[in-house]
Amino acid sequence: MLRLFYRCLLRLHPSRFRQRYQAEMLWIFDQQDGAVGRVAVVGDGFVSLARQWLFRPVNWQDTLAAAAAPVARSVEGIPSFYTFEAVRPRSATVLNGMLWSAGVFWVLAVAISHGGPSGTIRLPRVEILPDNVSPEVVIAQMEAQARSTDSQRKTGRKQLDTSPVVTDETSTVTPILRPDPFRLPSPSGQAATRTESLTLVRPAVPQTKTARRPSAPLGKESSEILGPSAWMESLMLDPSRPLSEEQRIEFAKRRALLLIRVLDSDDDGAISREESGRATELYDDLFDRTDLNHDGVVTREELRIALQAILSSALDP
Amino acid sequence: MKDDADRFLPLTPATLHILLALAGDDLHGYAIMQEVRRQSENKYRLGPGTLYDNLQRLVDQGLVREVSRSAKNADGDDSRRRYYRINTLGRRVLSAEVARLEGVVREAKLRIPLPETRRT
Numbered sequence: 001m002l003r004l005f006y007r008c009l010l011r012l013h014p015s016r017f018r019q020r021y022q023a024e025m026l027w028i029f030d031q032q033d034g035a036v037g038r039v040a041v042v043g044d045g046f047v048s049l050a051r052q053w054l055f056r057p058v059n060w061q062d063t064l065a066a067a068a069a070p071v072a073r074s075v076e077g078i079p080s081f082y083t084f085e086a087v088r089p090r091s092a093t094v095l096n097g098m099l100w101s102a103g104v105f106w107v108l109a110v111a112i113s114h115g116g117p118s119g120t121i122r123l124p125r126v127e128i129l130p131d132n133v134s135p136e137v138v139i140a141q142m143e144a145q146a147r148s149t150d151s152q153r154k155t156g157r158k159q160l161d162t163s164p165v166v167t168d169e170t171s172t173v174t175p176i177l178r179p180d181p182f183r184l185p186s187p188s189g190q191a192a193t194r195t196e197s198l199t200l201v202r203p204a205v206p207q208t209k210t211a212r213r214p215s216a217p218l219g220k221e222s223s224e225i226l227g228p229s230a231w232m233e234s235l236m237l238d239p240s241r242p243l244s245e246e247q248r249i250e251f252a253k254r255r256a257l258l259l260i261r262v263l264d265s266d267d268d269g270a271i272s273r274e275e276s277g278r279a280t281e282l283y284d285d286l287f288d289r290t291d292l293n294h295d296g297v298v299t300r301e302e303l304r305i306a307l308q309a310i311l312s313s314a315l316d317p
Numbered sequence: 318m319k320d321d322a323d324r325f326l327p328l329t330p331a332t333l334h335i336l337l338a339l340a341g342d343d344l345h346g347y348a349i350m351q352e353v354r355r356q357s358e359n360k361y362r363l364g365p366g367t368l369y370d371n372l373q374r375l376v377d378q379g380l381v382r383e384v385s386r387s388a389k390n391a392d393g394d395d396s397r398r399r400y401y402r403i404n405t406l407g408r409r410v411l412s413a414e415v416a417r418l419e420g421v422v423r424e425a426k427l428r429i430p431l432p433e434t435r436r437t
Contacts, residue, residue: 021373024365025369031347044364
């Protein structure tokens with residue numbers, strides 16, 4: 001077996017060297033006594049192989065010249081063509097190519113490993129809406145689709161009053177990148193479904209906005225606080241407009257009631273111990289969904305966009 | 318003439334031992350390996366790859382040439398074996414290298430105490 005290995009090693013030597021010395025080298029291998037001597041000869045064969053190819057450029061020239069020589073046509077007349085040029089690649093070129101390949105591979109590996117929780121590279125899918133579609137219509141359609149797949153929601157809930165509410169002033173809708181409607185973990189404990197698409201909304205002519213009143217179980221107080229969504233939406237859409245003290249308090253109340261409503265999965269108006277236990281996972285999920293570019297930081301703009309989506313879906317029964 | 322030999326100096330240890338082994342008689346490859354081991358008292362060993370790589374260079378440089386000689390193998394059959402013979406230029410190069418090494422040893426003896434060499 002060792003002799004066969006040594007023969008293969010000799011076979012890898014340049015043809016010029018092999019033709020002259022292969023037989024004698026193999027004969028010398030046969031003259032060695034014991035395994036130690038033969039292993040030493042095999043080791044010398046490795047050194048010889050490296051020396052012939054790395055430090056004897058004449059072997060490269062001979063090999064490339066032989067490969068570039070015109071090959072006679074086969075009996076069937078199949079034409080042959082040149083596959084090599086009689087040029088030895090420069091060592092610097094080979095080393096440069098190796099470094100570039102290693103660098104590109106490393107960058108890809110880092111990008112894949114930091115692509116997300118699942119380790120995959122996530123790319124946002126951007127959808128451009130037509131100009132005549134308002135953001136509210138899109139949100140309503142997406143919420144209706146999400147509702148139809150949630151088997152844990154109770155049936156027979158009272159529908160909110162959908163009488164239209166016309167705003168006093170026209171609010172400008174600026175192009176924004178808006179995440180999907182906020183979906184809560186179902187009472188069965190299944191993780192919320194995430195969609196990766198982002199929706200780019202073109203500026204649209206403000207249409208008549210509809211506001212849906214909250215359902216009765218939250219009481220009269222809640223129905224007074226969770227008023228028309230247009231009021232809060234106008235605050236979201238105009239960040240340059242400073243909020244008064246009353247507006248901030250009102251905003252905080254609505255957010256608190258929103259949180260209560262989020263945790264109260266059975267809609268009994270109270271938060272049980274089991275329901276409150278979901279607050280931690282709810283917060284983690286909320287943070288991940290608010291961090292739109294997934295850089296670990298929630299900016300003011302990201303928070304504004306997220307709250308707008310939350311408010312839009314919170315008014316849904 | 319001297320400059321002609323000096324351009325090959327200094328010789329590598331393998332080249333020096335090969336030329337030294339061929340200085341006595343024409344030898345084939347395996348015999349060169351055995352002669353080198355004997356001359357160096359088993360301290361320096363040549364592998365076949367190193368041997369023939371140096372022989373190829375020596376032949377290309379004109380210091381050694383190949384001679385064909387028939388020899389009887391262990392079974393008594395004639396077999397053409399490639400022998401090597403040192404040229405005149407090779408002898409001059411070897412002499413120049415030995416002179417250079419003598420100068421190195423002379424300088425070494427003046428500066429550092431050398432152990433007594435055992436004569437066999």
